[in-house]
Amino acid sequence: MRVLLEAGELLLAGDYLRAQRARTLMRRAWARLLAEVDVVVAPSVPLTAAPVGQQSVQWADGSVESVSDSYVRLSAPANITGVPALTVPVGQGEGGCPSACR
Numbered sequence: 001m002r003v004l005l006e007a008g009e010l011l012l013a014g015d016y017l018r019a020q021r022a023r024t025l026m027r028r029a030w031a032r033l034l035a036e037v038d039v040v041v042a043p044s045v046p047l048t049a050a051p052v053g054q055q056s057v058q059w060a061d062g063s064v065e066s067v068s069d070s071y072v073r074l075s076a077p078a079n080i081t082g083v084p085a086l087t088v089p090v091g092q093g094e095g096g097c098p099s100a101c102r
Contacts, residue, residue: 027081034083041101044087045071048097075102 050067058064078085093099
């Protein structure tokens, strides 16, 4: 937590204000979407559990992403905008690892 707080001290005020504006635009977009549909169902994470020690994932298109970034990528919209989200187990994926939707 301390590291995150210290990193926050490095942000410029202009960057913070731009991020807040972007969040407002995302909230508005989600509000428009949720006015049209009752629920959005999507995978909770884009992959099953990575082996212990694995640091990155290579996707089918050749792009590489850190395991930690891939795990939070699909939950970021709800986290950033404050849209309620619920993760529900839906079965098992590759190797018997649990899978879920949000």
